[in-house]
Amino acid sequence: MSHDGPPPHGAAPPPAALHGLHGLHGLAAGDAGRPERADWTVPQHWQDYTAAEHATWAHLWQRQHAGLQGRACSAWLRALDALPIDDRAIPDFDRLNAVLQPRCGWQVVAVPGLVPDAVFFGHLAARRFPVGRFIRDAQHLDYLQEPDVFHDLYGHVPLLLDPQIGDFIQAYGQGGLRAQALGMLPLLARVYWYTVEFGLLREAGGLRIWGAGILSSATESRYCLDDATPQRLAFDLLRVMRTRHRIDDLQACYFVLDDLGQLMALAEQDFEPLYRAAHALPTIEPDQHLAEDRRLTREGRPMDGDTGPAGRAPADGADPAPAPALSPATRRPDRRPARRR
Ligand SMILES: C[C@H](O)[C@H](O)[C@H]1CNc2nc(N)[nH]c(=O)c2N1
Numbered sequence: 428m429s430h431d432g433p434p435p436h437g438a439a440p441p442p443a444a445l446h447g448l449h450g451l452h453g454l455a456a457g458d459a460g461r462p463e464r465a466d467w468t469v470p471q472h473w474q475d476y477t478a479a480e481h482a483t484w485a486h487l488w489q490r491q492h493a494g495l496q497g498r499a500c501s502a503w504l505r506a507l508d509a510l511p512i513d514d515r516a517i518p519d520f521d522r523l524n525a526v527l528q529p530r531c532g533w534q535v536v537a538v539p540g541l542v543p544d545a546v547f548f549g550h551l552a553a554r555r556f557p558v559g560r561f562i563r564d565a566q567h568l569d570y571l572q573e574p575d576v577f578h579d580l581y582g583h584v585p586l587l588l589d590p591q592i593g594d595f596i597q598a599y600g601q602g603g604l605r606a607q608a609l610g611m612l613p614l615l616a617r618v619y620w621y622t623v624e625f626g627l628l629r630e631a632g633g634l635r636i637w638g639a640g641i642l643s644s645a646t647e648s649r650y651c652l653d654d655a656t657p658q659r660l661a662f663d664l665l666r667v668m669r670t671r672h673r674i675d676d677l678q679a680c681y682f683v684l685d686d687l688g689q690l691m692a693l694a695e696q697d698f699e700p701l702y703r704a705a706h707a708l709p710t711i712e713p714d715q716h717l718a719e720d721r722r723l724t725r726e727g728r729p730m731d732g733d734t735g736p737a738g739r740a741p742a743d744g745a746d747p748a749p750a751p752a753l754s755p756a757t758r759r760p761d762r763r764p765a766r767r768r
């Protein structure tokens with residue numbers, strides 16, 4: 428099943444999220460979640476986190492951390508060491524901002540969960556990154572419809588220290604307001620999804636992860652690089668705008684940047700004509716293959732013309748010879764949401 432309509436983090440969550448599986452946060456909380464402040468920020472009230480909540484943070488960190496060596500992009504690995512974020516406790520946002528703001532001009536602000544698109548864009552445009560105050564509960568460590576403090580702080584925030592990513596996300600905030608005015612937000616949301624949330628990057632050692640939705644997911648951080656199932660395509664803006672994304676399962680398709688410098692070129696490009704072009708062309712399903720796609724091997728090399736064991740694509744354009752997949756135990760038995768943050 429693939430979903431598109433809802434932008435990243437699903438403004439319209441699937442039924443499971445509405446039926447109390449995760450507790451109600453942000454938009455899912457309906458009227459009860461109506462904000463006191465117009466910008467939807469809330470006090471973090473760090474002292475109010477329970478020992479169990481800090482333990483959940485520590486557990487998520489430890490589960491994730493060793494596995495990301497050699498998988499996460501070098502910018503993320505470096506930045507994590509530079510920030511007062513560790514496995515001991517949920518970070519205190521004030522302490523974090525004291526380091527973050529002088530280094531890169533970004534700060535984090537606490538929000539109850541998802542906030543309306545325009546509010547989200549307004550924060551990003553002002554270099555404020557909204558971070559969910561809550562942490563997922565221990566019964567739902569893998570499945571989470573809304574961005575919580577682990578996804579946001581562990582996945583996104585370190586990358587704000589990278590000047591190219593930081594500037595790209597700020598420009599996305601400005602572009603979001605523009606896309607809304609043009610009625611093209613669903614197309615821009617795909618760009619965010621396939622970059623900031625689920626992007627891959629070519630580095631000297633091979634493909635690496637830079638998307639925060641992958642960095643905070645135990646399953647997807649392995650699957651996206653190692654599993655033979657998903658496509659890994661060289662980034663192509665029009666192709667991305669046309670490609671639906673999944674909000675409730677592992678992605679079927681990842682887009683790979685050659686280097687983070689590509690982001691600034693994207694931010695500076697006028698999207699309006701592309702929105703119109705993408706809008707006029709058929710939508711592409713996440714698992715669909717196109718003849719013109721530039722597919723990459725798991726080492727980050729072009730598939731066509733690659734004579735190595737990863738193989739060239741067969742002439743008929745069908746799947747390349749299957750490589751070993753994850754063991755059955757680590758594969759998802761079904762399509763139920765159990766995914767990414
Ligand atoms: C398209 C846009 O990026 C998306 O819908 C927004 C909406 N609200 C959000 N609110 C929070 N807290 N975090 C998010 O990532 C988003 N994403």
Ligand SMILES: N[C@@H](Cc1ccccc1)C(=O)O
Pocket residue numbers: 595596598599600601602603605606615618693694695696697698699
């Ligand atoms: N350049 C885009 C805005 C944008 C910036 C950064 C990321 C994505 C989009 C526009 O013209 O609307």
Ligand SMILES: [Fe+2]
Pocket residue numbers: 574578579583624639640
């Ligand atoms: Fe996110």
